[in-house]
Amino acid sequence: MNQTGIGIVGCGNISGAYFRGLTRFDDLRVVGCTDLDEGLGRAAQERYGVPFVATAAEIAARDDVQVLVNLTPPLAHEDVIARLIATGKHVFTEKPLTASFATAAPLVAAARDAGTILASAPDTFLGAAGQTARAAVDDGLVGDVIGVTAFVTHSKAELWHPDPSFLFTRGGGPALDMGPYHLAALVNLLGPVRSVYATSRLGAPTRTVTAPGRRVETIDVTIPTHSSAVLEFGSGTLGTVMASFDVWDHELPFAELYGTRGTLSLPDPNHYDGVVRFRAHEDTAWSDLPPVITGFTDGTDADDLPLRGPGVADLAASLDGAPLRVGADFALHVLEVLDALALGTDGVRRELTTTCTRPEPSKETWNR
């Protein structure tokens, strides 16, 4: 079997979900990892058996490496991705593509000019839940989708991340941190967004970190942490989106689609798995839709941190001619929406400058 060689850049909090998650794909092989913090790189080597390499350039120089996976913090993405593209290797990055739409757009162009593929998380919509919802929409179960709601709320990072400072400064915030999951899920279902009206504010000015092994005690917040928006999709669907790190608990759905035939309720778009629920107008109760089994179901959905890797596998498959579903154009469009949501649109309805096509749905069939 022809294996695609992978180099991991950044061995922090999320990296374990990649080191472990990528072992599920026989055609992928992680051949090296690096981190500015050599201790973290060596710890990954010890734990996952992947050799630590001093720099990303050294990993990229290997003939058996085709894809570099960027797991650095959002504010580092612009610089790191530019360097990774310059090595000539293909790049998959964690979300968001970069910390702002303005810094991401030139990278997408640079990758195109260099003839390398730039792909990005989130890839969770490739999982069973995202693909089941997609089948429901494409098969007409919901009918014409008139409206959609999405509630992007707090991951409570203060409780579990040893240093969540990056979430409360430029490049962080609920829209850019958790919003990519919800927006990628919605664009996968409904297609691109045409315009955004959004307003946002700073919530609690100080956050207290209580995570075990924490490296910081408190964080001064410097960015808006609560946003509300109205989205108009190209399809005509109107969206109501709230993104907040100030909503700790709630009884709101993750996302719902309101169609001429019924309502579709999505599970947490941060996960690959989860039950998609549907209720036709004439139904007296909700029903659980049978899942499209995508092969990415890892049986660990109850974990706080689902195993990662389907997006890297998607990029690798595209090298053999499969359609790329997590491409940079899609991620850039999602980021343009999220940027507007994060910062507000100055009291006006902002027409977006980017668009994208809906990713190809999964080949697996829906046993309904």
Ligand SMILES: NC(=O)c1ccc[n+]([C@@H]2O[C@H](COP(=O)([O-])OP(=O)(O)OC[C@H]3O[C@@H](n4cnc5c(N)ncnc54)[C@H](O)[C@@H]3O)[C@@H](O)[C@H]2O)c1
């Ligand atoms: N933590 C999560 O649960 C989670 C979940 C999904 C996605 N993500 C995304 O994953 C990315 C990383 O998040 P994290 O929580 O693992 O952050 P982290 O701060 O825990 O780890 C990032 C690592 O990158 C290293 N690094 C920074 N610049 C580097 C460079 N130039 N070269 C090599 N290494 C470099 C840092 O030393 C650090 O070890 C972010 O984009 C985040 O949005 C995180």
